[in-house]
Amino acid sequence: MPDASPIGIFIAGLLTLGIFSFLYKDNPVYKVCEAIFIGVSAAYWAVEYFYSALYRKFWLGVFPPAGSGVEADLLLWGGAILGALMLCRMIPKINWLSRWPLAFIVGATAGLYMMLFFVSNAMKQIESTMQPLIQDSLLETLGSFTIAIGTITGLIYFFFSKEHKGIFGGAAKVGIWVLMVTFGASFGYTVMSRMSLLIGRMDFLFNSWATNFGQMF
Amino acid sequence: MSQPNQNSPFCKIFPTLLSALFLFTILASSPKTLFAQDAETSVIDSTLENLVPIPARPANVKAKDHVYDIGEKVDVSWELSPDDTTGLRNVVGYIISRRLDTASDFDSVGAVFSRIASLTDIGLTKGESYQYAVTAYTSAGAVSETSVSNSVTTEQEWFDGDKFWQVLLLVIIAGSVAYFIYHAKKGKPMFLRKIAGLQAVEEAIGRATEMGRPILFIPGIHDMDDVQTIAGMTILAKVAKQVAEYESRIFVPTRASLAMTAARETVREAYMTAGRIDAYRSDDIYYVTDEQFGYVAAVNGIMTRDKPATCFYLGAFFAESLILAETGNSIGAIQIAGTAMPAQLPFFVAACDYTLIGEELFAASAYLSEDPKQMGSLKGQDVGKVVAMAAILIGAVLATLGSEEGMNIETFNSAFHAFWGVFGGGE
Amino acid sequence: MKRTIPILITFITGGIIVLAEFIPPWAILREHVLIYFQIIAVFAFFLGGGSLLKINCQKVVRKREDWQFAIVTLVGFFIMLALGLFKMGNPEMVDLGFAADLNASGSWFKNVFDAVKAPLSASMYSLLAFFIASASYRAFRAKNSDATVLLVSAFIILLGQTFVGVVSTGWMPEWMSFFKVENLSLWLLAKANLAGQRAILIGIALGIISMSLRVILGIERTHLSGGDE
Structure with missing residues (x-):
């Protein structure tokens, strides 16, 4: 926050300390920070959605400004009607109507994700795994075998309708180890980046905030 | 360090000298410079055409309706100007223009760099006929003559043929899920591993x-x-x-x-x-x-x-x-x-x-x-896994037999590429 | 009727969206669905925001435990709402009116964002440093063979990123270079990790295809078949 006001930095520092106090135990200062956070952020997103979705996407879509040359998108009314049905929830007699927009969203999400993941996850990953097993060096060859066998045994672990015993069970066991190596790798990889988050916050407290504090008083 | 004086005589003269030198270099390096003209020809008579060499025009401009769209795209292609990668080598790009068949004037719709011989024009109207014109141009601003394409009518397709294999694979996987949902309905007992x-x-x-x-x-x-x-x-x-x-x-x-x-x-x-x-x-x-x-x-x-x-x-x-x-x-x-x-x-x-x-x-x-129906769907998922595992194995074996690092057998190499393409490889 | 129509809506919408992937003229429907969702979500906020206000007001009125903090939430909410909706102190309002950028530099909305929301978010996020430390400690007491594998893998990757780790295997001769911690961690990330990720991603895709089908076909309907309230 290079251009933040001294008061802004001062408040930011207090709130930072308030959140950190939770590490010791739940306390009134944390509760105040939490309460402010909930109130302010809920309103923040309410306003953000109001202007970005309702005003910019819907309103300017169906009533484009004169002279902009954009045609009114009448299909957008569908969204508004579904949205209005959502509000029927507040009227006891017709609150069952609110299930319609919900049904719409659930259906649309199911359809969208089915295709998205089929292409980007299933097809793409299968395609990327089709690599020559024998490579230029022994190490690379070992790597190719690891990827192919690891992927296949990992998939075997996920089998639901076949009991994990015998050779199949052995393969599933290798599969879960492959998954555990993967989790360990992500875990180890993330530790440092999380530390840097804390360092960033400490830097704010000890530099920006402390300096500002000195200047204010 | 002190700033140079902006009003010094040097600051006024130096840019002028530099410009003169620059102009001289351009003129001297062109094959048709005014110095090469006949002595009788006056320098003043020279037109821009004499100063800047004009590139040859791109040939064989073709316009084709873009497949698998809603009739809003046309693919335009041409042969590079002979002065692009060979000849004068002075082409820096091409300007593509379009007109409705019924209209008389072409409007520019885009430009591409040299060595590029195609462009997909978008935002068209379904069922209309268009014609395209392509012109090569140089950095000095010289433009070639224009080549005009055939007339093309945009069409809308009802199936995206590029996604044929996707449909087929999805039908296999989703079909097996649906099959086992139906199968389970008949009350066949089913094993599910513990989670x-x-x-x-x-x-x-x-x-x-x-x-x-x-x-x-x-x-x-x-x-x-x-x-x-x-x-x-x-x-x-x-x-x-x-x-x-x-x-x-x-x-x-x-x-x-x-x-x-x-x-x-x-x-x-x-x-x-x-x-x-x-x-x-x-x-x-x-x-x-x-x-x-x-x-x-x-x-x-x-x-x-x-x-x-x-x-x-x-x-x-x-x-x-x-x-x-x-x-x-x-x-x-x-x-x-x-x-x-x-x-x-x-x-x-x-x-x-x-x-x-x-x-x-x-x-x-x-x-x-x-619910047996829901549990049946899990068995369908397992069929999906078998398909995935088989595809990975077949693909890896074909790649090993066909690749340069592996056995380098041409038949397997082409088989691999065909199989790989089914899953979207090589696109 | 009240139960059948929602299931029909899910079936038709889901079916059309799947088909739209392969039918070029229907592609526009997929784009619109995303906007529809955003519009519906704004309307839904009246319900969510309403619930937030109701619960906090009840806390204050009935003087439930911690009711004082509910007042702070309510005050924070209304102040931020007013600052944003009326674009108070927004320097662009003079020229653009309500078309002004909501987050224009200098507007009160942006100021509160910078002084309150941003630092709170960043602080909460940075707590992760402490939690990842306690989670690592927990992982150290590996309960079974699976957890041990996770731990060893995490340890190698972590060492590979640190100076100490690199130095600790620096003595190894060239023919053992594979086992140098920086090489081993790279290999784990690029090979074994990749295999696991792929198995997970393919599994997820199959899981989603199957669940989406159950939802679209109306077999999974618990979230829709509420009674005739």
């Missing part, structure tokens, strides 16, 4: 009831436009039913308003099925804030104050996964998590008692439902 996290659900709810403490259910931090949230809701339905039967209490704070509405609907239905609608409290399912970490701050508060005995985290999670799971640990709750966010799985695995890994999250509601 520890799901077997623990009932015990975890029972424990909360015994301890007289509530249950916390977090359906992820995404809204209903994420299929993981929907998966979370389907599990919530089963959990809430048991909670109702055990006469325990469940809290569902949500990060999205729509998720709150869906969760209320779900829990209400569960209580009704359990015959305990009188115990349903809509205020136990509430919206907190759309802010990711504001929501986390609030859930942390709920955990430390209400001390739930059991916490469920089932849905889409990001960095907050570990904050939630560690706070849950600090209050000694039994924790059952599940997500399809690969980056967050390690943290749940490390900090929770049970974790549903990726696919298991989506299978959970089918497991818990004990």
Whole structure:
């Protein structure tokens, strides 16, 4: 926050300390920070959605400004009607109507994700795994075998309708180890980046905030 | 260091000298410079054409309707100007213009750099006929003569032929899911392996009831436009039913308003099925804030104050996964998590008692439902896995036999590329 | 009726969206669905925001535990709402009116964002450093063979990123270079990790296809078939 006001930095520092106090135990200062956070952020997103979705996407879509040359998108009314049905929830007699927009969203999400993941996850990953097993060096060859066998045994672990015993069970066991190596790798990889988050916050407290504090008083 | 004086004579003369030198260089390096003209020809008579060499025009301009679109695109192609990569080598790009068949003037629709011989024009009207013109130009601003294309009429297609293999593979996988749903309906008994996290659900709810403490259910931090949230809701339905039967209490704070509405609907239905609608409290399912970490701050508060005995985290999670799971640990709750966010799985695995890994999250509601139709769909998924494993094996073997590093057998190489292409490889 | 129509809506919408992937003229429907969702979500906020206000007001009126903090939430909410909706102190309002950028530099909305929301978010996020430390400690007491594998893998990757780790295997001769911690961690990330990720991603895709089908076909309907309240 290079251009933040001294008061802004001062408040930011207090709130930072308030959140950190939770590490010791739940306390009134944390509760105040939490309460402010909930109130302010809920309103923040309410306003953000109001202007970005309702005003910019819907309103300017169906009533484009004169002279902009954009045609009114009448299909957008569908969204508004579904949205209005959502509000029927507040009227006891017709609150069952609110299930319609919900049904719409659930259906649309199911359809969208089915295709998205089929292409980007299933097809793409299968395609990327089709690599020559024998490579230029022994190490690379070992790597190719690891990827192919690891992927296949990992998939075997996920089998639901076949009991994990015998050779199949052995393969599933290798599969879960492959998954555990993967989790360990992500875990180890993330530790440092999380530390840097804390360092960033400490830097704010000890530099920006402390300096500002000195200047204010 | 002092600044040079802007008004010094040097500052005035130097740019002029430089410009003169620059101009001289340009003229001297051109094959048709004025110095090469006949002595009789006056310098003043020279036109721009004499100064700047004109490139030859691009030939053979073709316009073709773009396939598999809604009739809004045309593919234009041409042969490079002979002065592009050979000859004068002075072409820096091509200007593409278009006109309706009925119109007389061409309007520019785009430009491409030299060595590029195609362009897809977009934003056209279905069923109209267009003609294209392509012109080469040089850095000095000289333009070639124009070559005009054939006339092309835009057409709309009703099937995206590029996605033929996708359709086929999807039909195989989705078809087998549907087949086993139907197969299961006939009441054939089916084996399903145990999933520890799901077997623990009932015990975890029972424990909360015994301890007289509530249950916390977090359906992820995404809204209903994420299929993981929907998966979370389907599990919530089963959990809430048991909670109702055990006469325990469940809290569902949500990060999205729509998720709150869906969760209320779900829990209400569960209580009704359990015959305990009188115990349903809509205020136990509430919206907190759309802010990711504001929501986390609030859930942390709920955990430390209400001390739930059991916490469920089932849905889409990001960095907050570990904050939630560690706070849950600090209050000694039994924790059952599940997500399809690969980056967050390690943290749940490390900090929770049970974790549903990726696919298991989506299978959970089918497991818990004990409905043969739903369980049948899981067998369909397994067929999908067999297809995937077989494809990987076949692909890897073909690649090994065909690749340069491997056996380098041409037949297998082309077979591999054909097979690879089915899965979108090489695009 | 009240139960059938929602299931029909889900079936038709889901079916059309799947088909739209392959039918070029229907592609526009997929785009619109996303906007529809955003519009519906704004309307839904009246319900969510309403619930937030109701619960906090009840806390204050009934003087439930911690009711004082509910007042803070309510005040924070209304102040931020007013600042944003009326674009108070927004320097662009003079020229653009309500078309002004909501987050214009200098507007009160942006100021509160910078001084309150941003630092709270960043602080909460940075708590992860402490939690990842406690989680690592927990992982150290590996309960079974699976957890041990996770731990060893995490340890190698972590060492590979640190100076100490690199130095600790620096003595190894060239023919053992594969086992140098920086090489081993790279290999784990690029090969074994990749295999696991792929198995997970393919599994997820199959899980989603199957669950989406159950939802679209109306077999999984617990979230929709609420009674005739």
